[in-house]
Amino acid sequence: MHVMVVGLNYRTAPVEIREKFTFSEEKIGQALLRLKQTKSILEAVIVGTCNRTEVYAIVDQLHTGEHFIKKFYSEWFSVSKEKIIPFLYVKKDFEATEHLFKVITGLDSMILGETQVLGQVRQAFFLAQHHEATGTIFNTLFKQAITFAKKVHSKTRIGEKAVSVSYAAVELAKKIFSRLDDKNVLIIGAGEMGELTAIHLYSNGVKHVMVVNRTYEKAEKMAKAFKGEAYTMEQLKLALTKADIVISSTGSNSLIINNSLIEEVIKERSDKPLFLIDIAVPRDIDPSIGNFDNVHLYNIDDLQDIVDSNMKERQIIANQVNNWIASEVEEFYRWVNTLGVIPLIAALREKSLIIQEETMNSIEKKLPHLSERELKVIRKHTKSIVNQLLKNPIIKVKEMAVQPDAENMMRFFKEIFGLEDEELKTNSVYKTYNIFRK
Structure with a gap:
């Protein structure tokens, strides 16, 4: 699983190019559906402002994902890949995640610290959610980014100083x-x-x-x-x-x-x-x-002094926000690392419930006189035993997932509970994905 963004903005493309690559609001749903049906793309959000067009995606392979997102741009806007690729930038994993935080806080804007972009990214995310183009990863990442941007605006007032x-x-x-x-x-x-x-x-x-x-x-x-x-x-x-x-x-x-x-x-x-x-x-x-x-006159130099002073203040705040972003990205990837345990947890739950169900079948055969009500009570209590026994191992395996030697710990966990590789394959992150959607 990888986070990726492919897009163009005021740094990479002049306005006459940017205006040709904008997604109309009435067709954004179709575009998201097309992306979701594209090979390698598991989740997608399209962000569009006057100064940028970006496709954020969760891809299963970086090279394949980049190829198909560029192909999507080419086909959607009916332009050859050779003509659009020079204007596109590609950011992957940590860099892509950091980029989203910079965009939503206004640090990547033409006017440093602009606040309007938060609303635009939030709307883009809600649209993607509405069209079922997001899942566990982006639901977590974008909500975290939106909450962080709100905190930046309220704590720093970065957008309140005049810079024009x-x-x-x-x-x-x-x-x-x-x-x-x-x-x-x-x-x-x-x-x-x-x-x-x-x-x-x-x-x-x-x-x-x-x-x-x-x-x-x-x-x-x-x-x-x-x-x-x-x-x-x-x-x-x-x-x-x-x-x-x-x-x-x-x-x-x-x-x-x-x-x-x-x-x-x-x-x-x-x-x-x-x-x-x-x-x-x-x-x-x-x-x-x-x-x-009773006549008071100010000229452009008086205003420019205000602008320069405010821009310096915004830059100081931006440097501080950059440090906060590094912590946010680190926190997100700590959470991502825990996703590696999802197949383990799912396989462990499944194996435990199979054992519980087999035990119930044995009880029914050996005690045929039990009523439905009695069987229901026994079933409820045996499931409760399973859940209580699993609670602590599940908490511990999530903690182990973010440790430096996580791979060895996961292997040890598999051996302790006798989880086979075949069981884990059937419970891979994106096959058990839907049960974790929120």
């Missing part, structure tokens, strides 16, 4: 004001940076968004997405008069807000403070505007 300029702008606004839901926010520029800023603002409770853009249609489209108002560039003065917070991120080569414009705006604001955050390069706002009374 647009996010930092919103974090700064939150520090300036005790609340944002009652503030008017003006976003100047409807490009990618402006949209990201609007997303962060909206998720932080901002209800009043105004958008100004040179192309009014773009402003209108973005404002509509956030239930806001759109203004033309000619209406900038009006929007500034209404605003509490202004975040500007255009691609203009000249100043959007100059001294004369602010002088006019201030006259109509009745000493109401105005906070301006300029995240454009070149700058949109004349830097001398910060000298006006």
